[in-house]
Amino acid sequence: MVTLAEVARHAGVSASTVSYVLSGKRTISAPTRERVERSIRELGYHPNAGARALASSRSNIIALMMPLRTDMYVPVMMEIAIAVATTARERGHDVLLLTGHEGPEAVRRVVGSGLADAMILMDVELEDRRLPLVREAPRPAVLIGLPADTGELTCVDLDFTATGRLCVDHLAGLGHRDVAVVGEAAAVYERRTGFAERTLQGVRERATELGARVLHRPCEGSYESVAGTLARVFDERPSTSAVIVQNEAAIGPLLGLLRQQGRAVPEDISVVAVCPEQVATSQSVALTSVAIPAQEMGRRAVELVMAKLDGAGGAVPARVELLPPRLTTRASTGPAAR
Amino acid sequence: MVTLAEVARHAGVSASTVSYVLSGKRTISAPTRERVERSIRELGYHPNAGARALASSRSNIIALMMPLRTDMYVPVMMEIAIAVATTARERGHDVLLLTGHEGPEAVRRVVGSGLADAMILMDVELEDRRLPLVREAPRPAVLIGLPADTGELTCVDLDFTATGRLCVDHLAGLGHRDVAVVGEAAAVYERRTGFAERTLQGVRERATELGARVLHRPCEGSYESVAGTLARVFDERPSTSAVIVQNEAAIGPLLGLLRQQGRAVPEDISVVAVCPEQVATSQSVALTSVAIPAQEMGRRAVELVMAKLDGAGGAVPARVELLPPRLTTRASTGPAAR
DNA sequence: TAGATGTGTCGAAGCGCTTCAATAGCCCGT
DNA sequence: ACGGGCTATTGAAGCGCTTCGACACATCTA
Structure with a gap:
């Protein structure tokens, strides 16, 4: 595997310069940037995810917790999941799939290990056992669905x-x-x-x-x-x-x-x-x-969770976002017989 | 976040000892092990995933590539995905969800970055564009479905x-x-x-x-x-x-x-x-x-991919595993009218 | 012309873990 | 009583990246 150091050598710059080209966190002159970018391409360099996560304490991964029961509203769940994954990728993140089988512990594990930067929980129940863990977790979370007590929580759902x-x-x-x-x-x-x-x-x-x-x-x-x-x-x-x-x-x-x-x-x-x-x-x-705007729910959930991640100050307030329903009239309804 | 070093100090042992307790790769005496385990529990320690991945070049993550089209056989896909995630967890791995939207490039990205140790591809087409990348990737992969040419590939599917x-x-x-x-x-x-x-x-x-x-x-x-x-x-x-x-x-x-x-x-x-x-x-x-034995397909895919991961020597041969169909007679079939 | 300001690059110090070679202590046979 | 063969533990060297402070140089201001 090609490393950042090799790219740096190939381009005749230091490792940090390559890193800054990649992240854009410092200004790099156009010629240098181009040189580095060429080296990256020529060597087929891919940054190592683990090293990145370790150094930056950001994994660029969002955990998505699926429902335990897979017998209901499957297409909706699937659509949400796909929308989450797609939107997350657009924002440079990947999605880790967690099933309900692991129980509330999964929250602790994922957060504790720094595996994921944030969580999206589907199929939230009114008194969901994951909620206490989510509330005290040092990582942002967004719920799809509404629990009984939404205090301190950010939720998305159809109204x-x-x-x-x-x-x-x-x-x-x-x-x-x-x-x-x-x-x-x-x-x-x-x-x-x-x-x-x-x-x-x-x-x-x-x-x-x-x-x-x-x-x-x-x-x-x-x-x-x-x-x-x-x-x-x-x-x-x-x-x-x-x-x-x-x-x-x-x-x-x-x-x-x-x-x-x-x-x-x-x-x-x-x-x-x-x-x-x-x-x-x-x-x-x-x-x-x-x-049921599954796609929009997934997309919004990612957007909200990303806003929380970016607004690192923690300044992003919890909020409940209810999507307005839209009724489409088709052939199955008509005037009542008198 | 609690680190391994803190656990070591708390237990009065060296960091490597803690590591070996965790991995079981060396014998640790019972008393020491118990002491370490207590410290882990008391401090609420969770190993940092990134550091682990970096040091061991194993992320303990399997990538699951979902189909691009979400309009067909959704329940089957979902069931497979859940089975994959569940089985993977049983084997100490997590699952990264990739959608087809990213295209074949996703294979390169995931493998190149070391994000995932292995891949499972769903909805494989006869001339799937991901296959060339999979073939030359230095990571094991299992396909769910059968391409035209299965040479060098491991596949699972219903027969x-x-x-x-x-x-x-x-x-x-x-x-x-x-x-x-x-x-x-x-x-x-x-x-x-x-x-x-x-x-x-x-x-x-x-x-x-x-x-x-x-x-x-x-x-x-x-x-x-x-x-x-x-x-x-x-x-x-x-x-x-x-x-x-x-x-x-x-x-x-x-x-x-x-x-x-x-x-x-x-x-x-x-x-x-x-x-x-x-x-x-x-x-x-x-x-x-x-x-359609969706669950079994997901489970077998994980088992095969894990076997490849473990048999690090690369000695595990490619194979096509076709699950035998089972027909259940119910009320919808009867003798032909004469 | 000297100092202040700004721009682009670099060196080095970690991030938290795994793993290898080395060590310390132990029991054994003779 | 001593070397040899165990087992349990340790220290240290990275893994590949990010990031901070420092620095060299160019540009501006008074």
């Missing part, structure tokens, strides 16, 4: 309360008065991840304000479960004319079942989904939906 | 040819003589990722051997596309009594459409899918399927 309100707004505007919410699996509520509750709260608030009724039922993604949920909903409230689906896995089965039951979408029943655009558009009926 | 044969075996055994293959999107074939072709080849080989006919049609995951494909299939060959689905995104729509058309599964038509177990079991009809 799910507003999302719920927005869905109801749209449906009520079309004249719907009886709305069903096909929620996430019961396990999601038990884990207290927060977002499902927040959506529901938004739905209820707005429904109350607009004089609509809401029937909420948790629902797994399996065909069977959706069938059961749907049956119970129509049984309990036959006047239901609109459905808000939060569990993206339930969408396909839901549409299939409605068709099978002879309920036309949107003529007999309107459907609004909270899901990635791609899911909304690839169904049998293009769905009116509120997009 | 897709055998998968194709297996599906036909099963269907022919039930008396089916006209089989349709709902393949991957045309883009997949153009990208020449190999696995789709291999499956098809297996299907054709075995069908010829058993005297069955095969009709293959590429197909996108959208509802529309599946509808079109299905229409064309039944139009062209009305006697089709079984379908092999390779594109997992097409499964939901396919089942929905069949039901809608009044074709009962499995009475009128049998369906075999190549997809993750979870997908097979959460449909309206539990699907007979060949599982």
